[in-house]
Amino acid sequence: MTDEDRTNRLGAYLRARRDLVTPAQAGLPAGDNRRVPGLRREEVALLAGISADYYLRLERGRDAHPSVQVLDSLARVLQLDEVERAYLLGLGSDKPRPSRRRREERVPERLDHLLATIGVPAFIEGRSFDVLASNDLAVALSPRLRPGYNRLRSLLLDPEEQAFQRDWAAATAGIVAALRANIADDVDDARFVELVGELAISSERFRSLWARHDVHNLEGGTALIDHPLVGELQLHRDKLPVDGVILVVYYPDAGSESDEKLRMLAGLAQMTDTSAASSEDVERNAR
Template sequence: MSRSNASGSNALGEYLRARRELIDPAQAGLHVLGVRRTPGLRREEVATLAGISADYYLRLEQGRDRNPSAQVVESLARVLRLDEAATQHLLSLSAQRPAGSRRPRRETVAAGVRQLLEVINLPAFVESRSFEVLASNRLARAVSPRLAPGVNRMRAVFLDPDEREFYPDWEQAARGLVAGFRASVGTDVDDPRIMQLVGELSLGSEAFRRLWARHDVAALAGGSMRVRHSELGELELRREKFPLAESGGQILAIYHAAPGSATARALEQLRTLTTEADRTNRMDGTDEAGTSASATSA
């Protein structure tokens, strides 16, 4: 039995095929006569351009050979016009992974990181490799209630109608999120929890199915985004992301704004409101449910 059949997954082959079908033959310097019935490059064209046999490339796509050399991967990356992040993803799919390398079922956020969330004067949260919010501060939850611990951002973006209102540039945000998600989970796409999440999103969202089928990957990076706050209106936020050492792939995300901008003033207003709410809660002897102390995830 082939490894593809034994494992039930052929992530390398699926990725190669998806990226092959996105390449216009003209981009690869090929002159095509007539109209093709299928998009992209043919397998034998990829093989020829990469300098490998057509039979070997076929075995790679079918999952009958899963360990191409680094030189072959680099040649395929060149033919498929992969950027650095996509090339690294292809390399990770090609690498052998030792048995028993699954992540633990429950995740915790380090105490020091939870303390940082409480003292940092900006909206901040910690997410898992599957984009589940593990911990967040009050400012983050004031920006969006869907940044509360236990919320999966993939589910929120694709299955919660409120998120389409929250992101004026929803299509752009969704595409970036899916590319980041695929890069984040890497070779864990056959993890039962990841498979369940992908299946749920595929059934519930045509947009997710379309974007997931592209096999885009995006490296961990900051950027800018527009959001529509229910009380403060449109905000122009910058986001920074930092990998947390020895955390199993957890990411610290921080939102901020250009100094002196309207968004910076709005964040200051939000900061004042949350501080007043904290003071009221302390006087009443109560606390907000779902604080960053709730830092475990099934």
């Protein structure tokens, strides 16, 4: 990344985050005739203990390498969490990221075996949320969990996936922020460029979220799902990094209603597989 690229991204990030902090949150009176939704530049500078002129230079990309102390002060004023602070420090670092050979995302053989035996919906995703592998129960949970699909693209562009998510707004906000965290300095990565370019054209929701510059790690939690066959499911979701890819596992509380529904779904999936296999046998014998 060149100094020009870095300062442009640093300035854009500072502007976006400044817009999200209200005067009340910063302990300032709101006043009258405010023309910005968040803090003014001079207010950020005052609270951070730097000159307004220097802060203006940062936002306009005229300083490639502000000190760690300055960035820490800005992180405090902009009320960044640890992930967002680390992202800000990375944008302002004067140490170029060492080049590293990018390797194709591949699923370790042992994970293929795990997917086949784990007994709950599970799949493997890459850094850009491409589905690399999945088990039958994951596909029964959602056909968008087949290899070749992209989780972010499905969530933003597929009406069935949107209906599938009980809290679509939170799901989209979380995954877009996680994509930005995953990208970090790899802004020229071909897969990221392709995906971001497509979604920027085709999704207003993506454009809105991308402009916020939110940065968060997408970790485990609870997924609330409206399944078209078995109804509402409440499942735990764990995301486990393994050899450069992510193992994602969905599972219910033992003995819960969602546990029963998931067992029902597994039975329906097995019946479908058996029926499909029988049809293939009949077709093969007819030849």
